[in-house]
Structure formats: C-alpha cells, structure tokens
Amino acid sequence: MAKESQKLVANNKKVFHDYFVEEQLEAGLVLHGTEVKSLRMGKCSIKEAFIQIDQGEMYVYGMHISPYEKGNLFNRDPLRTRKLLLHKAQINKLAGRCREKGYTIMPIQVYFKDGRAKMEIGLCRGKKLYDKRQDIAKRDQRREVEKEFKVKNLQ
Numbered sequence: 001m002a003k004e005s006q007k008l009v010a011n012n013k014k015v016f017h018d019y020f021v022e023e024q025l026e027a028g029l030v031l032h033g034t035e036v037k038s039l040r041m042g043k044c045s046i047k048e049a050f051i052q053i054d055q056g057e058m059y060v061y062g063m064h065i066s067p068y069e070k071g072n073l074f075n076r077d078p079l080r081t082r083k084l085l086l087h088k089a090q091i092n093k094l095a096g097r098c099r100e101k102g103y104t105i106m107p108i109q110v111y112f113k114d115g116r117a118k119m120e121i122g123l124c125r126g127k128k129l130y131d132k133r134q135d136i137a138k139r140d141q142r143r144e145v146e147k148e149f150k151v152k153n154l155q
Contacts, residue, residue, distance in 0.1 A: 009117075010044040010110040017132065019106060019124035025094075027058070028085030029110070029117040034071035039117055041068075044110055051084065051105040051121060053095045058084040060107060060119065084119060094123060102126050 015021060031039070038044070043066035051060050059081045067075040086094075097103050108120040127135075 005112075005114060007112045008109060009039050009042055009112065010046050012046045012049070012106070012108055014047065015106045015108055015122060015124065017127075017135070019104070019122070019126055020131075021106075021108070021122040021124050023097075023123040024108065025086065025090060025121050025123075026113075027119050027121055029060075029119050030083040030085065031065075031117055032076050034068040034075050035065050036117060037071070038065050038068045039110070040112070046107045046110060046119075049107045051107060053091060053098065053105075056088070056091060058086055058091055058094070058105075060084055063107065063110075084121070097123055 045064040046060075046062075049060055049063040051058060053059075061081050062079065063082060064078050067078055094105055098105060102125050104124050104126070106122055106124045108122045110117065110119050112118070
C-alpha cells in the first residue's frame with residue numbers, strides 16, 4: 001500500500017493548552033476554487049475557529065482563509081462558514097457528547113491528504129486553571145530532565 005502524503009496547512013496548538021482532547025476525527029472540508037488555491041499557499045488560520053452542529057450537519061465558524069491574490073471576483077468571504085464532511089453516525093455521536101456539560105468540538109489542524117483538504121477535529125472538554133498549571137509544571141519538569149540528560153551525555 002502506498003504511503004499517504006500529507007501537507008500541513010494550519011495548526012492550532014492552543015487547543016491542547018485549553019482543552020483535554022478526548023477523541024480526534026478527520027473530516028473533509030467543502031471549499032470553493034480560490035479557497036483551495038489559497039490553502040495550498042498556506043494562508044489559513046484556525047486560531048479563533050470553532051465547530052457547531054446545525055440541523056444534523058457540522059459547520060466550522062471563524063476559520064480564516066485569505067483571499068487568493070489572482071482570484072478577483074471569484075474570491076469568497078474569508079470568514080464564511082464552511083461545511084465539514086462526516087458520516088451521519090459520526091455527527092450524531094459527536095452531537096450526543098456535546099450535549100453533555102463542558103464538551104465542545106474544536107479544529108486541531110488543516111492539511112491536504114492525497115490532494116484533498118482535510119480538517120482534524122477533536123472532541124474537547126475544557127480545562128480549569130489548575131489543570132493548565134499542572135500541565136505547565138509537568139512540561140517544565142520534563143524540560144529540566146532533558147536538559148540534565150544532555151549535559152550528562154556531553155561530558
């Protein structure tokens with residue numbers, strides 16, 4: 001089997017800082033021509049983006065795709081809502097989990113997989129302030145251990 005080619009376009013690292021990501025899914029994106037060209041050039045931001053389910057379909061709001069320079073009248077609104085392509089069973093499962101308190105669906109990254117625009121989404125539960133502090137403390141501790149390990153290996 002051939003290896004799948006992936007080209008990362010946008011990444012949202014803040015999701016892992018602000019939320020516990022419990023489940024990750026891959027969803028297709030419904031885009032128009034100039035949006036695809038702009039994505040291929042890497043002009044996309046999902047930092048303020050969020051996902052909602054409306055009438056059994058999933059949409060991403062706040063995803064910014066810059067207008068294509070040579071697109072003139074074919075360019076669309078950079079912040080328009082875009083539909084995500086998922087199976088009905090997946091959407092229903094996520095909708096059920098989102099009705100629980102504290103759960104939301106967030107975009108994690110946008111990439112091209114075998115020439116098609118995909119978005120990795122995550123079912124997330126919000127972190128409290130003390131959870132964030134614990135994560136920061138663990139990360140700092142891990143960095144200190146790695147630094148000590150490097151110093152020992154150099155000597």
